[in-house]
Amino acid sequence: MKNPRILLTVAAIALTTHTSPSQEAPAVGGEKQWKVGDGLTVTLPETFQEGVPFPVVMDFSKVPPTPQKINAGFDCLGAKGKFNPKIDAKVTIPPAAGQSKGLREISQPERIVAEAVVTKAPEDITALIFTMYLSPEGAWKDRTVQAILPIKPASGTDDKVWEKAVQTALGQDGTPPDGEQGVEAYTPRTEFFTQRADDPEARGWKVAPQSLPALQSIVEAPGQDRPVYGVYSWVDEYRRAAAEIAKIGIKSLRLAGPWENADEAMKLASENGVEVLFTLKSGASKENYKKKRNDFESDDAFIEAFKQNVAAFVKQYGPGGGFEKSTGLKSPVAVVEMWNEPNFFYMIDDLPVRKDSEPLREALYPKVLRAGFETSKSIAPDLKVAGFAAGGADMADIRFIKNIFEQNPDIGNSFDILTTHPYNKGAPPESERVRKWGTYSIANALAQIRAAEGPAAAAKPIWYSELGWHFAGKHGGQFETPKDRLQDVIPPDLHAAYVTRMYIWAMRLGVPRVHIMHLHDADAFNGGFLNRPDLAWRPVAHATKTMIDLLPNPKILGAVSDGGNNTWAYRLKADHKDPASKEIIYAWNTLGPATLEIPCDKPSVEIVDMVGNRKSVPAAGGKVSLEVGPYPVYIIL
Secondary structure: OOOHHHHHHHHHHHHOOOOOOOOOOOEEOOEEEEEEOOOEEEEEEOEEOOOOOEEEEEEEOOOOOOOEEEEEEEEEEOHHHOEOOOOEEEEEOOOOOOOOOOOOEEOOOEEEEEEEEEEEOOOOOOEEEEEEEEEOOOOHHHOOEEEEEEEEEOOOOOHHHHHHHHHHHHOOOOOOOOOOOOOOOOOOOOOOOOOOOOOHHHHOEEOOOOOOOOHHHHHHOOOOOOOOEEEEEEHHHHHHHHHHHHHHOOOEEEEEOOOOOOHHHHHHHHHOOOEEEEEEOOOOOHHHHOOOHHHOOOHHHHHHHHHHHHHHHHHHHOOOOHHHHHHOOOOOEEEEEEOOOOOOOOOOOOOOOHHHHHHHHHHHHHHHHHHHHHHHHHHOOOOEEEEEEEEOHHHHHHHHHHHHHHHOOOHHHHOOEEEEEOOOOOOOOOOEEEEOOEEEOHHHHHHHHHHHOOOOOOOOOEEEEEEOOOOOHHHOOOOOOOHHHHHHOOOHHHHHHHHHHHHHHHHHHOOOOEEEEOOOOEOOEOOOOEOOOOOOEOHHHHHHHHHHHHOOEOEEEEEEEEOHHHEEEEEEEOEOOOOOOOEEEEEEEOOOOEEEEEEOOOOEEEEEOOOOOEEEEEOEOOEEEEEEOOOOEEEEO
C-alpha cells in the first residue's frame, strides 16, 4: 500500500497546468526560489546528489490565524512521469524554541531552514518532488497550505516531465484543492432497520452467480476452534489499542512490522486470549524489516537473511521459546506467515514494465517459502506456517498462485495454511467487480485457487490474511482519497455492513479466518476500526462488536436463502461450543431493499440491526416478513 501524500502529489502534478511551458522559476545561483501564493517562498537547490545533504529554506510571510504544524517529505517521479514509491529521502525540520518532540509548530511569520538528504533514489527518477504542508494537527487531509516543488536529479531528467512539474509548481497559490469531488455526502446514523439501495453502476460491480462450495459440506464441517473475526495491525498499534480490541471482542490478529520490541504486545495478546498470525520479512528491526531482494547481492544472501529472521522469531515466540520462558505466559503466536504480498513490489521492486517483474517473483518466492517453512519447522514443528500472502487486486493472487503451483507441484508440502488478500475494492463481498478485462469476485477467485492447488495442498485451509474496503477522507478517514480511487470509496455505514457480511461470507466459503485491513487507517487506505489519534470507534467497530456479542462462536446450520433474489440468509448456531446457545438467522440482500419471509410459529420475533438496536416484528399467517438490504439483520429464533 502506498503513501497517501505521494499519491496526491502525483495527482497534483498530473492535473495542474496553470502556466505556459516557457515560464521558468527564477534561479538564485545554484538554487531555485519558488513563490507559492503570497505567503510562502521556498528555496531549493537546482539539483541533488545521493547522500549529499542540502538546505531547504521556507520563508513564511504570513500563516493561518491558528497555530499550525509543518509536515514535509519527498516523493519521486519515475520514467515518463509515473509515480515511483522507491525513494529513500527525508527532511529534518528543527523544532521550535521550547519544543521537545512532535512536528514543528509555527504561529507567526518566520524563516525555517531544514536539512534534507536523498539516501537512495530509483534509477529511473525524472524528478524529485519536495512536498510540504501546514495543518492544525499535521494531517494531510486537514492541510491549510501546501507546496509541491520539483528538484532535478544530477543525472538529468525527462524534459516533458520536468516542464509539467515546473508548470505545477509555478501555478500554485498554496491552497489545497478539493481532491474528493463527487464523493457522496454521508450522514452518520444510529439505527439500520431502514434499508438503503446499493448501486452497482456507481462503483462498477454487478450481481452474478458465484462459485460456492456445496452448502451441505459447510454444514457438515466441524465448528472452528476460534471464530472467523480478525483484524490486521502492526505491533506498536496493537500494543496501544489492545484494550479497545478486547472491548470489540476480536480474538484473532494478523500482526506485522518490526518485532524486535514486541514482547509487550505479545503479553497483551496472551493475556487477552488473542491468536496471532505474524508476518515475517527480512529482519526484526525497522532498518532491516523493509529490505527486499534488491538490497542483497544474490538470491542466496536474501534468503539467508530471511531464514535468520524466521529462526530468531520462532526461537523467541514459538512454543517453548524465549518469550514463554521469561514471562511464564503461553505465546499467542499460532501461525507465522512467510512474507507479505511477494507478488507485488514488497519482495522485488517493479521493473519499468511491471509485468516483467512477475516471472522473477514467481521464481524466487518458492525458494523463500521452502526456506522459511523448513527453518520454522526445524525449531517448532507444531507451529503453523502460512504461505503466499498473495496480493489479490485484479486477480493478481490467482495468477501468482497458479503459476507457482504449475512450476512447483510439490510446493503444497511447504505450508500448513494458504493465505491470500482478495480485495474487491468498492464491490460488495458476494458480488463481481467489473473491469475492462473481465470480472473478479472473492468466491470465484477462491474456486480458481482451489483448482490450481496440487494434491498436497487440496485439504489445507485458506485464510484471508488481508482484505477490506475504504471510505473517503471527508467521511472521517485520515487520508484524502486519490482521484484514481474515488470510484471505490464507500460510506462508513456501508463499510461496516461489508466487513461484517464478509465474516459470514467467508464462513459460507469455508474460510476460517479473515483479517480486515486495518486497525487504523494506513497507507492511503481509510478502513480502520479505530481513529488513530484518539482510538474512537468507527461504525465498523460497533457492527463487529454486535456480531461477536450475538455470534461468539458461530457455525452455519443451513440456509433460508442461499442467494436467491440476491438474498443471503443463514441459520447459525450462535455458539457451537455451547449446546444451549440460540439459533440466529443472519440476513441481507446485496442490492436491497427486498422482503424476506421466514416461517414462524411464535407471535413475534426479535430482530437486531447491525449496531445492536432491537425491535419486535409480529408474525402473521405463520410467517414473519421483514425488509432486508445491504445492512445485515439478525433474527433471534
